[in-house]
Amino acid sequence: MRLRRCLIVPVVAAALAFPSAYAADIQQTRDGVTLTYQDQSGSTAADVRDRIIATFFATYPRQRHDFHPSAPSSVRIVMDPSYDGVAYVGEKEKSATITINPRWLVKHPNDTDLVTHEGMHIVQGYPGYASEQAPSWLVEGIADYARDQYGVANAAGGWALPTQIKPEHKVDSGYRVTGAFLKWGEAAHPGLVKALDSALRSGSYTPALWKEHTGEDLSALWKDYAGRQ
Ligand SMILES: [Zn+2]
Known part of the structure; x- marks a missing residue:
């Protein structure tokens, strides 16, 4: 990847x-x-x-x-x-x-x-990449979410998740943009990232998982996220 x-x-x-x-x-x-x-x-x-x-x-x-x-x-x-x-x-x-x-x-x-x-x-270790069961934006977003959570020298490396949402940011921008969204989503709905990760690994991920876990579909969740700023 x-x-x-x-x-x-x-x-x-x-x-x-x-x-x-x-x-x-x-x-x-x-x-x-x-x-x-x-x-x-x-x-x-x-x-x-x-x-x-x-x-x-x-x-x-x-x-x-x-x-x-x-x-x-x-x-x-x-x-x-x-x-x-x-x-x-x-x-x-x-x-x-x-x-x-x-x-x-x-x-x-x-x-x-x-x-x-x-x-x-x-x-x-997901079975696919850039597929419906493992969209690349989400795979990369989780990897950057993890870099933020576990990294030891992100600040020294000049690396951070964005704190401001720009007009060009979309939920499927991937990487840091999606990573910041996941961080917000995890704070609001603890266990969200693990649920996504687990479904992606087993090949059972579908967009319906967002609603199952948060009560909102993905686009509504992103609107909440983007609108809070
Ligand atoms: Zn990557």
């Missing part, structure tokens, strides 16, 4: 020098979760690497515990200079893998909670 907020290919990429020394994999286990960190080209500075690993262990086990205790207990983080996006989740060698573009971290060294968003995608 790619972060669509920045698919810009940095023009300076080719000019960045990556140390060519092979960097050995790092493997650590904490709280029942094993992380393998791979950066074969030695692309990422040690302090950023350490903060990425620390952020992963501060967030993924808690997200896993709270939403999906049988989510993968073995995760890889791979620094891949050939990847032009920001970060995405997929499977590599049968392991849940977060692939990160190291150039993004060179430019945004404090955006370490991107692993909180991506780790939530591993916890989600």
Whole structure:
């Protein structure tokens, strides 16, 4: 699940020098979760690497515990200079893998909670993406809701959920816009996000779930949310 907020290919990429020394994999286990960190080209500075690993262990086990205790207990983080996006989740060698573009971290060294968003995608483990049963706006909204709830350095990374609704914001804008809506919805209807997450995982999500859980359909709920400001 790619972060669509920045698919810009940095023009300076080719000019960045990556140390060519092979960097050995790092493997650590904490709280029942094993992380393998791979950066074969030695692309990422040690302090950023350490903060990425620390952020992963501060967030993924808690997200896993709270939403999906049988989510993968073995995760890889791979620094891949050939990847032009920001970060995405997929499977590599049968392991849940977060692939990160190291150039993004060179430019945004404090955006370490991107692993909180991506780790939530591993916890989600929904059977589809961008489908009726798993609309991408909702999947990404939950991942950013989780980044807000579990992230450890969002402010330092210049990241926050919006507190103002702009005319262009819609319920299905996804990412932070939907994340802020979910935060409001969860406060008003505790358990909403877990109910959505659970239905998405089992493939039983339908828009009717909003009304079942809140008493209002999605568009009415968004109007309440947008109108309160
Ligand atoms: Zn995402």
